[in-house]
Amino acid sequence: MARALSTEKRTLIMEQAKKLFGEAGFAATSVSDVATACELPVGSIYTYFTNKEELVRAIVEEGWNDLRARLHEALATEESIEEKLELLVGTFFPELLADSDLITILLSEAVEFTGLEEKINELVELFEGILMPLIRSRPQFEEYRRSNLEAALMVYFLGTLEAVRITRASSLNVKPEDIIGFLRMTIQNVLGLKLNN
Amino acid sequence: MARALSTEKRTLIMEQAKKLFGEAGFAATSVSDVATACELPVGSIYTYFTNKEELVRAIVEEGWNDLRARLHEALATEESIEEKLELLVGTFFPELLADSDLITILLSEAVEFTGLEEKINELVELFEGILMPLIRSRPQFEEYRRSNLEAALMVYFLGTLEAVRITRASSLNVKPEDIIGFLRMTIQNVLGLKLNN
């Protein structure tokens, strides 16, 4: 039998590519760059990925699936709205924000191969599902219901991601913790809930 | 005597390039593409701009300066916080959001040539300047002061821009008006101000 496709090699390629795409950008990183970083011949990249696009797609998809899987698993164990929101703000977002390469890739050029749109949609729907009972039960949220909860959630999510990307390689002194802090505060103030960190 | 460089040509180049960069992306648009769109020889691009980078830089800089100039001029005529905020939310942002090419360019790939960071900083500082008196005067905003007003503003601004970019070529049914609506509502609720549209 021939050598089996090496999971390690595949992982190595994805790691190195993610780093390079994140740091230098998708367009600015050549397949050769990736190969060099892996100390692998160029051809090998193509035994693991059909082409450059598939490579980004795989990076994003596997990164996101991983995050989502852990989120849904954790979510299943929590009952109250507060606990669920705390999970998002206390665990999911910190994890996501720590992965600035993934964020940069999600946000930049390759939107077409990256499906940012659908990922955001997913989060929006998840959040809506969590918040709906609350919103329905309180008349003062009427306005949110009528107006665009969707727009609001997009702004918060995308703003959070962008803030991390921009902040990253710049002199700005805003840190992921600050952003998480803001999100937590907003949830508490706007929804009138008390999260217990 | 040498003829002066034609302002018209320069403007034409910037317009066409902005359109192409916005629609297809900076990396995916060649200098020749720009020349073709202008019905101008490639060489001409280089008599007006040192290189491709300078061209984006100019597009972003002039677009932004224009926006900023009009904003500051208008701001000078308004006195109250409410009026100033209304100006931002009722005029500045709608104008900015209408320019989806500029937004796409600001946000994508070319961050390095684009100075998104400093533009956001500028807005943040402007906003802080407007809000500071209010925040100082009301103890319940204490929390905002300590925590990250900066982070908050970045999330709102960048989220707004990203939402427009993502929404643009996608099936999402969120529209610029919805986003503006959300911003206005947020200002009113969070700051306890009444904007009169």
Add this chain to the structure above:
Amino acid sequence: MARALSTEKRTLIMEQAKKLFGEAGFAATSVSDVATACELPVGSIYTYFTNKEELVRAIVEEGWNDLRARLHEALATEESIEEKLELLVGTFFPELLADSDLITILLSEAVEFTGLEEKINELVELFEGILMPLIRSRPQFEEYRRSNLEAALMVYFLGTLEAVRITRASSLNVKPEDIIGFLRMTIQNVLGLKLNN
């Protein structure tokens, strides 16, 4: 003891390769394409054939040998010139023309690996052998004898093959039957023989 190479597999490979080489061309068909069409691993191709060239060679050689064997066998049972020619025109050529993949391979690119030249020579000699008695016996064929019977036969044979190849994937409404019809008519008119279909 080592298992013998499977004849079935070898045949399968040759069939699929012939189809692909015929349809898409030798250069445009990769060894992997062949393997895929066979639902066989690439390596298998190389246990049956030294390399891609040997594969074409084998396809052509075996296809041709088969045709020739049947022709010679049949020819042995026929006595008269008329019967022999009828065999060629009524059986051999129709069979050959039905195999458009073989024809395409014989004629295209890979002439070097294909030995078209010698195949044509073979046919020419066979034909000359059949016709010589006739030609010698009739003074009006003098001209043919002096001039180039060889050239004539090459034109007829190669023209027939090319016509089938060209006709194949095109809008031309010439069909193999038409070509056979033309050959039969020509034999009758030029040689003054009556073939009885």
Add this chain to the structure above:
Amino acid sequence: MARALSTEKRTLIMEQAKKLFGEAGFAATSVSDVATACELPVGSIYTYFTNKEELVRAIVEEGWNDLRARLHEALATEESIEEKLELLVGTFFPELLADSDLITILLSEAVEFTGLEEKINELVELFEGILMPLIRSRPQFEEYRRSNLEAALMVYFLGTLEAVRITRASSLNVKPEDIIGFLRMTIQNVLGLKLNN
């Protein structure tokens, strides 16, 4: 003003490419090979031709157009069928057959980019136009009319071209003159005309 596209360079590229495509085949000749033969950088090939396909296309088209133009011009000055046929057989075909690179290219792999089909069609129609009056006037050609004059002409034309191609790099002692001789003899015998060389 910039340098004008050099006709000489374009011609040089076409000449070298024609030679290489003719000798080694289209697939076996790389664009780099062409560039090297021209002592030109690879990029330059692409300032004169969109891609490799366009290059063959241009070679074939210009070669064929040239031939055709001269043929039609000459044809216009001839009145009788005999003179017209003599022109074809005495001038056009010899010229075409002398250009074995063109013939090889026309016949091999690149049929798709080469339009052999339409070229043959053109010749067939031209010939039919010349012969029709003759055929209509003589009852013994009835058979030709019903059956496939088209098939016949295709076999003669394609056979002629193929014979030259095959003959070319092989040990066969059939020469273009022999083929032309055969064609002339056939015309005289079949049509009962006397061509005066």
Add this chain to the structure above:
DNA sequence: TATGAATGAGACTTCATTCAT
């Protein structure tokens, strides 16, 4: 100043063949 052909590095990708398993 204006032009656009010229350049050549470098991008992505394919593929025949080998060889570890």
Add this chain to the structure above:
DNA sequence: TATGAATGAAGTCTCATTCAT
């Protein structure tokens, strides 16, 4: 014997920029 991952040379093409005219 069977497998199919590994390889790396080579192929086609693009493109920012220069510079002869």
